[in-house]
Structures are given as structure tokens and as C-alpha cells.
Amino acid sequence: MTERQLDNQVNAKRELVLSQEQIGDQALAEALKVNTTLTELRLSYCQIGEAGARAIAEALRVTTTLTLLRLNVNGIGSAGVRTIAEALKVNKTVTVLNLSENQIGDIGAQVIADALKVNTTLKYLVLSANQIGAAGAHAIAELLKVNTQMGWLSLHRNRIGDAGAQTIAEALKVNPPLTYLDLRENQIGDIGAQEIAEGIKVNTRLGFLDLQLNCIGNAGLQAFDEARKDNRASTDVGIDRQVHPRLFSLLPRRLATAEDLQNVFHLLASGQELKDQPTSLPALPAELAELIMDKAHYWQGVQHTKRSRFGDDSPEHILKVTLPQGVNGNSIRVKSIQVFRDMGNRFDSNGSSRFDLIVLDEQRAVQYECSVKPTLADSSLELVTILPASHPVIRQMRAGWQVQVRASKSSRDVVFESLYVGYV
Secondary structure (H helix, E strand, O other), X not given: OOHHHHHHHHHHOOEEEEXXXXXXXXXXXXXXXXXXXXXXXXXXXXXXXXHHHHHHHHHHHHOOOOOEEEOOOXXXXXXXXXXXXXXXXXXXXXXXXXXXXXXXHHHHHHHHHHHHOOOOOOOEEEOOOOOOOHHHHHHHHHHHHHOOOOOEEEOOOOOOHHHHHXXXXXXXHOOOOOOEEEOXXXXXXXXXXXXXXXXXXXXXXXXXXXXXXXXOOHHHHHHHHHHHXXXXXXXXXXXXXXXXXXXXXXXXXXXXXXXXXXXXXXHHHHOOEOOOOOOEOOOOOHXXXXXXXXXXXXXXXXXEEEEOOOOXXXXXXXXXXXXXXXXHHOOOOEEEEEEEEEOOOOOOOOOOOOEEXXXXXXXXXXXXXXXXXXXXXXXXEEEEEEOOOOXXXXXXXXXXXXXXXXXXXXXXXXXXXXXXXXXX
């Protein structure tokens, strides 16, 4: 899209939607600065990165009309979100902000929380799938204790755990203006659930709390049963479809950065001198060093999807993951394909829950397919890691390729299923 085309499109509409496009960062910023009609800007899967975030931040400082900003899946990172946070301190118009799937982490959550202690306009905040842990949750909890405007918060698909849930629970006792809180898929167990249940006992504003797809057992469920009897505001709690607690412990680590990987590879392949030692490490051939890194149990990024409805091959019942573009245009390399299945109390020891795996390229031509029988990891949890990192198909996969999991006709007993595609 040329600068002139973008300028015309921005100025011609009250709402601008761009997805999976390469756009000029500075061109976008300049167009937004002079626009006097645009109220909603949606940039999804555009991979604007840190530079694009700076351009958006420039516009946020001067816009007088923009009320909705959606920047999901853009590789902004913690550095990019910091510039947006600084702009939010002076912005007086944006009420809805979606930063989901931008790898902002705990640092990004912290800077956003600090900014919103100053901002008095934002009412809806989405930080889903951002690798936010307990530290980030603590920062957001401190925000909730002082913010008087935010009514809608989503932390869906992060990893705040029991420790993060405890800090959120303390914030709920202060009775913030929240009416909707989404904590799905956050690895919260009984301890965190019990704390949150105590929090909603005294909260009179929260209308809906979503805790599905965590790891809450009988003790946590009982705590919410008791809370419902005492809750003054009668908070509606979504707490069905809990996941086997071992699921998250079986996933590879997702903490490696691109710089980490480069440093490790350099160490393996260069024969670096050991500190305070007269000897040095033997230099490995690049092929061997690469093989060692392939075997390492880490992911730098992950695409994930799930389902809890089964029984037919309609599109909405097929798990699909499409590989994204790498951050700042870098290529990605798939490390692993994993499928988890929670059979609940209905596990069939005869192993009838076989499923089909299909790998398609950018044109949706089938490049690989096989029938897979999961391995029993626990009394009710099945898992399978599909294909080693050295498999030719894994090696070929890149941005735009798609992985599909289709259940067999006999998989009706599956309670929950998730598909993870990890990559570096």
C-alpha cells in the first residue's frame, strides 16, 4: 500500500481495518495525525513490530477522534508497547485497546499498568496471549486498586498461575469498577481459585468472571459454591471445562529469545574459550550444533488452538493452526507439533481416540497426513508429540502453512483437546 493510498483510505473512513498487509509505519502515523474523522483502527496480523508501535504512539499523542485501537498479533514486544504506554498517559480519546498476542510479557504488562494509573479514559483492555506471568498480574492488580474507569479486562491465555491469581483476588476485594474479567487458560489451580472466590465474596460490581480451561479441582469448585452464597453482587462465574493440571507441566519451555538462541549456537559452533581456564570448548560442526539445538526443549513462540465440541467434521470442529510471520520479517522454524487430550472420567483403555493430522502449505495443498494414536500421560490425559524436529515436513514448514487435527469418529469421549505448534 503506497503512502497516498493509505492516506486516502484513512481519511475516507471512520473505521479502518488492515490485516496481513505490509504498511509503511511512518505513512500510517502521518495519515493518522491529520485525520479528523477516524474513530476505529484495526491492524491485525500486520507485523508492525516495534517501529510500527512507535508510529502508532505518535498518532495517539495528537488524535482527537480515535476511540478504538486493535493491534493484535503484530510482534510489538515489550519495547514497542512501552512507547504506546507513554502515549496513553496523554491520550484522552481511546476507550478500547486490544494488544493480544504481541509478546509483551511481564515488562509490557507493567508499563501498560503504570500508564493506566494516569489515563482516565480507557475502559476496555485486552492483553490475551502475551506470556504474562505472576509479576505482570501483580502490576495489573495494583492498577485495578486505583483505576476508576476500567470495566472490561481480558488476560485470557497467559500464565499468571496461582501466584498471579492471588494478587488479582486482593484487587477484587477493593471493589474496582470491573464488570467483566477473563482469566481463561492461565494455569490457575485450587489455591488461586480459592483466593479469587474469597475476592468475589466482597465484590459488588463484577458481573461475569471467566475461569474456564484452568486447572481447578474439587477444592476450588467448592470454594466458588460457597462464594455464590455470600456474594453480594451475584457474580456469574464460568468455571466448567477445567483442564488436567499436568497439561501445562508437559509443555516445553517458551522463554528463549532470538538472542538467546544465537548466543547458544555461537557457543556450540565457535569453540569459545572457557573463563579462567587454560582450555577451550571443542568447536562443533554447524550441522551438529544445529541438531543439538533442535533437541533442546524450548519454543520461542507458539500458536495454539483448542476445542471442546466433537462428533463431526464441520469446520468449527477441526483444530487449525496457521503459522505466523516471524517478528520483523524474520523466518520461523517449527520445533514441535503437540496434541493434548483430556478424557475426563470417560477414558477408554482400548485407545479409540485416534485422530488424523494434516499439514497443508500456503496454497492449502496437503503436504503430509497421518493417523495418530495418543500416548496415555496420566489416568485421563493423552498427549502426542508429532514428528521430530528433523522430519522433512517440519523442516519445510514456514509462515502461512497450516496444521489441522481432525478427530476420528470414535473420539466422542474426548472432553477437551488442544493443538500446539511451537517454533523458533
